[in-house]
Amino acid sequence: MWIGLLGYEVREALRGRWVWAYGAFFLLLTEGLFRFASDPARVSVGLLNVVLFIVPVVALFWALVGFYQTRDFLELILSQPVPRRWVLWTKIGSGAGTLILFFAIGILIPYLLHARGQWAALSEGLWLVGTGSLLIVIYYGIGFGLAVTREDRTRAFGIGMVFWFFTAVLYDALLLLLLLLLRDYPVERPAFVLTFFNPLDLARILLTMRLEAALLMGYTGALYERLLGGVLGQLIALGVLLLWAVGPLGWAQWRFMRRDF
Amino acid sequence: MIELRGVSKRFGSRLVLRNVGVTFRPGEVTALIGPNGSGKTTLLKSIVGLVQPDTGQIFLNGVPLDGGAWACRDRIGYLSQVARFPENLTVQELVAMLTMLRRRAPERLQELRTYFRLESVWDKPLRILSGGTRQRVALLLAWMFDPEVLLLDEPTAGLDPVAAARLKDLILQERERGKVLLLTTHVLAEVEELADQIVFLLDGEVHFAGSPEELLLRTGESTVEGAIVQLLDAHTGGVLHVDRVIGL
Numbered sequence: 001m002w003i004g005l006l007g008y009e010v011r012e013a014l015r016g017r018w019v020w021a022y023g024a025f026f027l028l029l030t031e032g033l034f035r036f037a038s039d040p041a042r043v044s045v046g047l048l049n050v051v052l053f054i055v056p057v058v059a060l061f062w063a064l065v066g067f068y069q070t071r072d073f074l075e076l077i078l079s080q081p082v083p084r085r086w087v088l089w090t091k092i093g094s095g096a097g098t099l100i101l102f103f104a105i106g107i108l109i110p111y112l113l114h115a116r117g118q119w120a121a122l123s124e125g126l127w128l129v130g131t132g133s134l135l136i137v138i139y140y141g142i143g144f145g146l147a148v149t150r151e152d153r154t155r156a157f158g159i160g161m162v163f164w165f166f167t168a169v170l171y172d173a174l175l176l177l178l179l180l181l182l183r184d185y186p187v188e189r190p191a192f193v194l195t196f197f198n199p200l201d202l203a204r205i206l207l208t209m210r211l212e213a214a215l216l217m218g219y220t221g222a223l224y225e226r227l228l229g230g231v232l233g234q235l236i237a238l239g240v241l242l243l244w245a246v247g248p249l250g251w252a253q254w255r256f257m258r259r260d261f
Numbered sequence: 262m263i264e265l266r267g268v269s270k271r272f273g274s275r276l277v278l279r280n281v282g283v284t285f286r287p288g289e290v291t292a293l294i295g296p297n298g299s300g301k302t303t304l305l306k307s308i309v310g311l312v313q314p315d316t317g318q319i320f321l322n323g324v325p326l327d328g329g330a331w332a333c334r335d336r337i338g339y340l341s342q343v344a345r346f347p348e349n350l351t352v353q354e355l356v357a358m359l360t361m362l363r364r365r366a367p368e369r370l371q372e373l374r375t376y377f378r379l380e381s382v383w384d385k386p387l388r389i390l391s392g393g394t395r396q397r398v399a400l401l402l403a404w405m406f407d408p409e410v411l412l413l414d415e416p417t418a419g420l421d422p423v424a425a426a427r428l429k430d431l432i433l434q435e436r437e438r439g440k441v442l443l444l445t446t447h448v449l450a451e452v453e454e455l456a457d458q459i460v461f462l463l464d465g466e467v468h469f470a471g472s473p474e475e476l477l478l479r480t481g482e483s484t485v486e487g488a489i490v491q492l493l494d495a496h497t498g499g500v501l502h503v504d505r506v507i508g509l
Contacts, residue, residue, distance in 0.1 A: 004361040015349045072345035076402070079309045080362045081335040260272070261311040 002086040009094030026106025034114040040121030056139040063143025096140040100133045141248030148255045171198045199244040206237040268317035278465040290442040292452040295462035301445040309339045338408035344399035348388035367405040392419045413444040453485040
């Protein structure tokens with residue numbers, strides 16, 4: 001039954017134009033970067049900031065729009081003999097799943113075409129897709145949780161935008177300011193812990209360490225490398241990112257199971 | 262049979278259902294009446310599980326309808342107040358999807374399709390259908406698995422007079438077949454025509470529950486319509502004359 005429901009949700013998502021446009025954007029961007037810079041390492045670095053900036057905000061909005069547009073239809077589904085949990089997970093699975101699928105296709109096709117046989121370059125592409133996919137899950141979960149808790153969609157979109165802006169722009173600036181103000185004190189370890197609270201920071205650190213893009217690593221990335229070394233730093237960043245993926249989804253489920261429609 | 266025992270529900274600071282205790286029996290049409298915001302829709306949604314009561318219990322043939330009793334919804338047909346569906350789907354696809362969810366073939370599908378005059382729009386996308394046609398699609402969805410309980414939230418809203426008359430005939434047929442029928446309406450003539458039991462809600466509280474005859478006796482009116490208007494006037498100080506105009 002849930003497979004049928006998931007299939008229906010995926011078909012509905014594929015019927016919309018936005019997800020195709022999303023895939024086409026990454027396809028054209030990656031292909032364009034490969035044409036300008038034939039070195040796959042430079043392409044990965046070029047893609048890094050776009051992935052970190054675009055992927056979260058699209059996932060957040062995709063979740064919010066997906067919920068509010070189908071709210072009345074959700075009522076019809078939930079009035080059927082179907083467990084709520086199934087409805088929730090097919091909705092999240094199809095929404096986040098289609099975004100991940102088109103994002104992965106858009107990035108990986110040019111990598112497969114231009115970096116054939118170059119395993120290091122292909123693995124960079126896979127890391128970009130993997131980390132981007134985690135960001136999709138995290139921000140989709142946050143968007144879905146917001147939509148479930150907020151009846152007023154304008155307010156939900158507003159909160160979502162503020163959260164994205166905070167994690168994408170403000171958090172780093174505030175962290176840097178804090179470090180500057182406290183530069184006479186030993187703040188390395190607290191700064192290291194503070195990166196746990198921003199999934200975008202973690203994703204950036206993880207990718208810059210993988211891509212060995214020292215210039216983009218920033219203070220926190222360098223801190224990871226100095227305190228933990230490459231592999232351990234990557235594992236910790238990945239582990240906390242996975243926790244970030246589980247947290248919002250768990251919150252969304254908790255609210256959805258108790259929500260009145 | 263559906264039984265509500267001490268059901269209360271609060272939305273924020275507003276108490277929408279207050280200790281509601283009422284029974285809906287098979288072979289009876291119950292009309293839930295009351296002004297807007299009196300708790301009619303919340304009561305229907307509580308039965309079907311869309312709203313989760315804060316206190317109290319709801320039973321279907323003695324089985325409590327709590328969070329884990331989703332399978333019981335197989336015996337319930339629910340018509341929502343607003344008939345909105347995914348715009349890309351055709352009527353046929355929507356029916357197929359609900360069939361997949363219920364994991365059994367619809368009963369009387371052909372008969373109902375003809376009854377609700379949906380043959381010509383069967384393969385049309387729902388986005389191009391008029392409000393009245395969408396309402397007929399919603400009625401088909403509520404009815405097509407031949408449920409023993411039918412919860413109808415303003416079922417004649419948006420229907421043309423012919424479709425509304427046919428729907429009322431169908432409701433009476435289902436009553437004869439022993440179904441539990443529960444409908445909300447602002448059209449007082451419908452209450453007079455269809456109801457075996459009237460439940461009057463105001464601010465989430467049941468102010469009257471009984472047969473039309475009991476209502477006439479209590480109010481001293483000669484028509485159910487007049488009696489309901491008197492009930493509304495008595496409890497709202499005449500604020501709800503709009504409902505009276507709609508009813509007439």
